Amino acid sequence: MSTDRTTTAGDRIELRGLRIFGHHGVFDFEKRDGQEFVVDLTLWTDFSAAAKSDDIADTVHYGELAEQVVAIVAGKPRDLIETVVSTIADEVMADTRIQAVEVVLHKPFAPIPHTFEDVRVVTSRRREPEEQR
Template identity: 55%
Template sequence: MTDLISLRGLRARGFHGVFDFEREQGQDFVVDVQLELDLRPAARTDDVVETVHYGELAGQLVAVISGPPVRLIETLAQRLADTCLADARVRATTVTVHKPQAPIPHEFGDVAVTIRRERP
């Protein structure tokens, strides 16, 4: 059985990108994560210690987004997935990193990378 916790639209400023100006000026990144885990223990006990505290997870994810820069959002997505999987209860995670201010010289709605990682 797999249950889901979703956190969508988490926004933080980061300094990621291939171009120097992206790494100097920074930009907003928007992240969606989905955690796959068994939520029955939390439902049974009604105790937050039996689940992933999504408020604390949000803080950890923001620390990654605003932390050391990387060139690719693929790398950022992997770091975020690793953060989600640090909790042994999480069996798998899907992470989407949106880069709404990507330096694309054309009008666009969104650019994003989505990865799914499972615990080995």
Template identity: 55%
Template sequence: MRVDRVALRGLRARGHHGVFAREREEGQTFIVDLDLGLDTRPAAASDDLSKTVHYGIVAEEVVALVEGEPVDLIETLAERIAEACLAHEAVREVEVVVHKPEAPVTVPFDDVTITIKRSHV
């Protein structure tokens, strides 16, 4: 099967994820990058949005997950985001990167990320 890519970069939302009480109480910014794998030929041939993935809706769903029920691990958050993306009929695979730039790390750093890849296979 042919796989094309639709990417969303830098989706930002405030969430209360983490294992420490301060993270749960105060919250922090999370940034999500998505790489959605799908066959775009049917949509391109028909110029029909219903034959591809509506990335605006995907973005809203991702933000709702980040802002929603807290989890301890960003691994869990990434998995939930991947499942939501794969629920869209056109999406065959997804790569999710969750950034936690305000992670409670005691030394200077730029970012903490988790990257997962999931598919219907």
């Protein structure tokens, strides 16, 4: 699996603004008190079979995908959001129907003593052609 930033052209599913309470950060108070994180997810997959069959079983179920992401972000506390975003990407790519994914993890309430709009980390994964179904 490649971590290069290029993605596959074609069909995609986007899940934007998924808000999740988690306990990630390098400071003790971040792990103790927690804060809201926001996830944006884009995945590339061929959904022509689903379009033809009109059957949820023939596509990536974005409700189940959201639950998977929530379980990671609301789960085990991590020091770095880079670890969290990478875990999300790796778990999503476990579904072999997914050709590529880009995950953005926002930490809008990061403990920075200056005015800022957002902190976000971004990662992507792309399946090599020989890895695709």
